[in-house]
Amino acid sequence: MIEAKNISKSFGKLKALDSVSISCNSGECIALIGPNGSGKTTFIKSVLGLVVPDSGEILFNKKNITNDWKYRSQIGYMPQIGRYPDNMTIGQLIKMMKDIRKMDADNSDEELIHNFQLEKIFDKRMRTLSGGTRQKVSAALAFLFNPVVLILDEPTAGLDPVASEILKEKIIKEKQKGKLILITSHVLSELDDLISQLIYMQDGKLIVHKSIEELRTLTKEQKLSKAIAKLMIQSAGNE
Amino acid sequence: MNKVIKYVIIDILRNKIVVAYTIFLFIISFSVFSLEDNTAKGLLSLLNLILFIVPLVSIIFSTIYIYNSSEFIELLLSQPLKRKQIWLSLFSGLSVSMAFAYLIGTGIPLLIFEPSELGIIMVIIGCLLSIIFVAIAMLAAVSTRDKAKGIGVAILLWLYFALIFDGLVLFLLFQFEDYPLEKVMMLISAFNPIDLSRILILMQLDVSALMGYTGAVFKDFFGTGIGFIVALLTLLLWVYIPLLLSLRKFKRKDL
Amino acid sequence: MLILLFSFLLFTEARAAILKVGLHDSFHTIQAAIEHSNTGDTIIVESGIYYEHNLVINKSLTLLGKNQPILDGEHKFEIVSIKANRVLFDGFKLRHSGIATMTDPAGIKIYNVRNVTISNNVLDDTFFGIYTQNGKCCTIKNNSLKASGKEEQEIGNGIHCWKCDSMQITGNSISGHRDGIYFEFVTNSLISKNNSFGNLRYGLHFMFSNNDSYISNIFKNNGAGVAVMFTKGVKMINNTFEQNWGDASYGLLLKEISDSYILNNKFTENTTGIYMEGASRCHMQKNEFKNNGWAIKIQASCMDVTVTQNNFFGNTFDVGTNGTLVLNSFNSNYWDKYQGYDLNKDKTGDVPYRPISMFSMIIEKNPPAMILFRSIMVSLLDKTEKLIPTLTPENLKDETPLMKPLSL
Numbered sequence: 001m002i003e004a005k006n007i008s009k010s011f012g013k014l015k016a017l018d019s020v021s022i023s024c025n026s027g028e029c030i031a032l033i034g035p036n037g038s039g040k041t042t043f044i045k046s047v048l049g050l051v052v053p054d055s056g057e058i059l060f061n062k063k064n065i066t067n068d069w070k071y072r073s074q075i076g077y078m079p080q081i082g083r084y085p086d087n088m089t090i091g092q093l094i095k096m097m098k099d100i101r102k103m104d105a106d107n108s109d110e111e112l113i114h115n116f117q118l119e120k121i122f123d124k125r126m127r128t129l130s131g132g133t134r135q136k137v138s139a140a141l142a143f144l145f146n147p148v149v150l151i152l153d154e155p156t157a158g159l160d161p162v163a164s165e166i167l168k169e170k171i172i173k174e175k176q177k178g179k180l181i182l183i184t185s186h187v188l189s190e191l192d193d194l195i196s197q198l199i200y201m202q203d204g205k206l207i208v209h210k211s212i213e214e215l216r217t218l219t220k221e222q223k224l225s226k227a228i229a230k231l232m233i234q235s236a237g238n239e
Numbered sequence: 240m241n242k243v244i245k246y247v248i249i250d251i252l253r254n255k256i257v258v259a260y261t262i263f264l265f266i267i268s269f270s271v272f273s274l275e276d277n278t279a280k281g282l283l284s285l286l287n288l289i290l291f292i293v294p295l296v297s298i299i300f301s302t303i304y305i306y307n308s309s310e311f312i313e314l315l316l317s318q319p320l321k322r323k324q325i326w327l328s329l330f331s332g333l334s335v336s337m338a339f340a341y342l343i344g345t346g347i348p349l350l351i352f353e354p355s356e357l358g359i360i361m362v363i364i365g366c367l368l369s370i371i372f373v374a375i376a377m378l379a380a381v382s383t384r385d386k387a388k389g390i391g392v393a394i395l396l397w398l399y400f401a402l403i404f405d406g407l408v409l410f411l412l413f414q415f416e417d418y419p420l421e422k423v424m425m426l427i428s429a430f431n432p433i434d435l436s437r438i439l440i441l442m443q444l445d446v447s448a449l450m451g452y453t454g455a456v457f458k459d460f461f462g463t464g465i466g467f468i469v470a471l472l473t474l475l476l477w478v479y480i481p482l483l484l485s486l487r488k489f490k491r492k493d494l
Numbered sequence: 495m496l497i498l499l500f501s502f503l504l505f506t507e508a509r510a511a512i513l514k515v516g517l518h519d520s521f522h523t524i525q526a527a528i529e530h531s532n533t534g535d536t537i538i539v540e541s542g543i544y545y546e547h548n549l550v551i552n553k554s555l556t557l558l559g560k561n562q563p564i565l566d567g568e569h570k571f572e573i574v575s576i577k578a579n580r581v582l583f584d585g586f587k588l589r590h591s592g593i594a595t596m597t598d599p600a601g602i603k604i605y606n607v608r609n610v611t612i613s614n615n616v617l618d619d620t621f622f623g624i625y626t627q628n629g630k631c632c633t634i635k636n637n638s639l640k641a642s643g644k645e646e647q648e649i650g651n652g653i654h655c656w657k658c659d660s661m662q663i664t665g666n667s668i669s670g671h672r673d674g675i676y677f678e679f680v681t682n683s684l685i686s687k688n689n690s691f692g693n694l695r696y697g698l699h700f701m702f703s704n705n706d707s708y709i710s711n712i713f714k715n716n717g718a719g720v721a722v723m724f725t726k727g728v729k730m731i732n733n734t735f736e737q738n739w740g741d742a743s744y745g746l747l748l749k750e751i752s753d754s755y756i757l758n759n760k761f762t763e764n765t766t767g768i769y770m771e772g773a774s775r776c777h778m779q780k781n782e783f784k785n786n787g788w789a790i791k792i793q794a795s796c797m798d799v800t801v802t803q804n805n806f807f808g809n810t811f812d813v814g815t816n817g818t819l820v821l822n823s824f825n826s827n828y829w830d831k832y833q834g835y836d837l838n839k840d841k842t843g844d845v846p847y848r849p850i851s852m853f854s855m856i857i858e859k860n861p862p863a864m865i866l867f868r869s870i871m872v873s874l875l876d877k878t879e880k881l882i883p884t885l886t887p888e889n890l891k892d893e894t895p896l897m898k899p900l901s902l
Binding site for chain 2: 039045069072084101153
Binding site: 277279280283286289290291318401404406408409413416417419420421424425428433437438441443444447455457478 | 856
């Protein structure tokens with residue numbers, strides 16, 4: 001579904017992505033992990049076209065995304081820090097997004113709006129919202145359009161346990177529909193029961209891309225967090 | 240496209256600064272006309288307003304708005320929208336707002352007190368200057384990542400067009416005093432939208448003085464229909480070129 | 495005495511005959527009527543077109559046109575030549591005079607005579623209009639002159655007076671000539687209530703003509719305005735100078751003028767209202783300068799010119815000069831650009847007004863700088879200059895500027 005070929009990106013001297021090639025298929029739920037500054041967000045932004053890579057190409061459904069924009073209608077994106085126009089209310093924001101995406105009530109997925117009980121605070125302005133509420137809005141927006149691909153950047157950071165649970169359930173539900181879900185996170189335990197594949201990045205390089213089963217056999221650890229910790233130590237040792 | 244413009248305009252209007260700007264223009268324009276004993280003096284004060292305040296507010300507000308909308312832009316960019324479309328929508332929204340503010344704030348008093356060719360030209364030119372400085376602001380904003388730096392660049396650009404450019408021209412005029420510079424001056428004025436606008440208004444305002452020899456050269460060009468159209472087209476270029484450059488930069492910009 | 499005078503009048507009246515010229519009258523040409531007339535006769539000319547070649551009036555006659563008979567010069571002749579004293583020529587239309595730069599043919603030419611009256615005639619397409627040489631006590635009244643030359647050399651002056659004395663030029667309308675009214679060596683004369691417009695060179699051209707007055711005339715849209723030169727004792731009162739546009743065009747050009755008065759005139763929308771060069775002992779009072787490029791340009795060669803109690807409105811520049819020497823005085827004028835205050839309420843401003851802006855000095859030196867006019871930088875320069883004069887003449891100022899315009 002998404003295929004990145006040798007993409008590189010530098011911000012000044014910093015090499016955010018160094019010849020990264022990743023291929024993601026639908027039906028998978030992929031965790032993208034790595035330490036801070038490892039290039040996870042840059043990779044996601046590249047896929048979304050927010051960041052233009054210096055070299056390499058990204059294919060979406062086998063089509064190059066450079067100068068394309070229509071493919072984004074198939075992606076739901078939940079940013080790490082949801083930043084929205086300050087003066088808009090939640091209601092206006094959602095209405096606007098529907099308007100821009102030309103959605104109507106029939107084909108939009110308002111389950112999360114409902115479950116997060118966002119309707120109650122529809123007239124609150126975005127600048128007055130707490131970080132957690134913003135995350136809820138971001139999540140609701142990502143799922144709103146029933147996209148084939150979901151890209152969630154640190155989805156559970158800042159969410160209270162209840163909301164976090166609601167979101168997790170939603171992710172599982174969508175995964176079962178055969179969607180491709182890409183999650184970055186460093187709260188490893190949260191991901192345990194969700195993911196089917198794992199990508200580990202460090203210093204802009206792709207270190208590991210393996211399915212969970214492979215990983216478990218490789219590290220002989222049942223618990224994902226432990227398997228990853230082992231992986232990190234290994235890669236540190238290699239250097 | 241239209242939808243995005245709609246939300247940009249709604250957002251700008253919610254900002255209240257544009258509303259305050261409109262009211263400010265309106266109060267100034269009205270008081271200028273009612274305090275001065277003749278309209279001619281009112282027009283002169285208004286000329287300074289158009290050449291000084293309008294570009295300043297236009298460029299500063301637009302620059303700040305672009306920086307403050309980075310969230311909004313980011314949100315829009317993750318949607319199935321073309322970058323070009325988003326950028327042009329921002330431009331249209333800002334232009335419409337600034338031009339509209341000018342139209343209400345200054346255009347109406349102007350047309351009430353001076354319902355002549357001059358009044359209409361001043362309205363058109365004020366709108367054009369508003370839009371030109373929106374375009375320049377967008378170029379400044381897209382070129383620098385840092386907000387403080389961007390606003391600094393915008394202020395410098397304004398200072399350059401409003402003041403420094405004329406200083407340089409005066410310096411040149413005295414350096415090359417022995418050469419016939421009239422035609423060159425007309426060309427040079429094309430490089431500053433504020434100057435060009437000023438000259439167009441001058442053609443109406445100081446027609447008697449401009450019939451002197453040098454003035455006659457300017458008058459012969461700008462005073463004719465063709466010259467006027469050329470000048471207006473040049474002003475439109477001042478919208479088009481910065482906008483085009485900013486768009487090219489925006490298309491490659493990382494967010 | 496009275497009876498004597500009355501009987502004298504009766505006597506002359508009895509002697510005077512009336513001769514009629516027309517298609518159905520005894521005379522078919524005016525020339526024939528003149529030949530058969532005696533001094534003091536009246537010739538009445540019926541309407542019609544007359545081709546008289548050069549009509550010479552060599553007797554003291556009264557010629558009256560009835561319903562404006564037309565005298566046509568066929569582009570070859572001087573139409574009427576007056577060579578006798580006490581001629582009255584009234585009510586004709588003259589057209590198509592000859593054109594020659596050596597002999598200067600005119601519609602009507604008055605040769606070395608006195609007490610001639612030319613009134614109520616219409617002149618169309620004549621080379622010179624009404625030309626007086628060496629005339630005395632002649633009256634040129636209520637005529638309308640129109641020419642349509644394109645180049646200065648193919649057209650003569652409207653009312654042209656050379657070496658005359660005690661002339662009265664009143665109520666004429668002159669357009670399309672080289673100079674509307676031309677005076678050279680003309681003394682003790684009056685030019686009043688004329689309307690001189692759209693002439694190629696000057697509306698009024700005035701040289702070596704002492705002790706003349708011109709009053710209540712309108713000079714509009716002439717190539718170079720009005721020029722008054724090399725003359726003393728001129729009174730210019732209640733005239734209007736309007737829309738004289740061009741680099742060398744002035745509402746009023748004063749060159750080498752002395753002991754003259756300029757009172758109650760209106761200068762509107764001229765490139766330069768008054769341009770003064772070598773003027774001395776001139777007094778300007780109660781004039782209005784409105785919407786001119788420069789209201790007054792006063793060259794450093796002028797002295798003892800007093801400018802007092804005038805109104806200045808909406809001029810691009812109030813005063814311009816070419817040097818820092820000022821031997822003239824500006825007092826108690828109203829300047830609309832004055833920004834001072836009147837704390838002691840004596841209706842004059844408490845700080846002097848400097849009518850010369852720095853930028854007008856800059857333009858004097860460097861005309862293309864006009865392109866920067868009204869730019870913010872120039873306004874700033876002007877403001878600083880007002881505080882600390884460096885370029886502008888320090889003593890050119892109005893110490894008692896009026897707070898309110900004079901009602902004129």
